[in-house]
Amino acid sequence: MANTVTGDTNGRNWTFLTNHGHVLLAIARDPTARLRDVAAEVGVTERAAQAIVADLEAGGYLHRTRVGRRNEYTLNPAGRFRHPAEADRQVGDLLALFADTPTAKTDPRA
16 A cells, blocks of 8 residues: 555655755745744654754745744745756746745845
């Protein structure tokens, strides 16, 4: 019987997208989401979600702005994929493919 999550039949659990991709998509769907909610959606710890957001921010894929007691995220869809095989593509392509709603908040500096 195939695994319902991955379609895998040999018991190994893997997916095509990394946790970084999943976090970026979760934020694209809700730019004001709390990290605990992003972590729950992705299936990682809150600490892991914080580290991933820090990586994405350092890489220029998103910008975090403090609004009151919460963070609001602005995405940079012009950012390029990091792997050389996809470096000619923008992450906006991924966002357009998988985000439930178009990203309203994009970085004007892109």
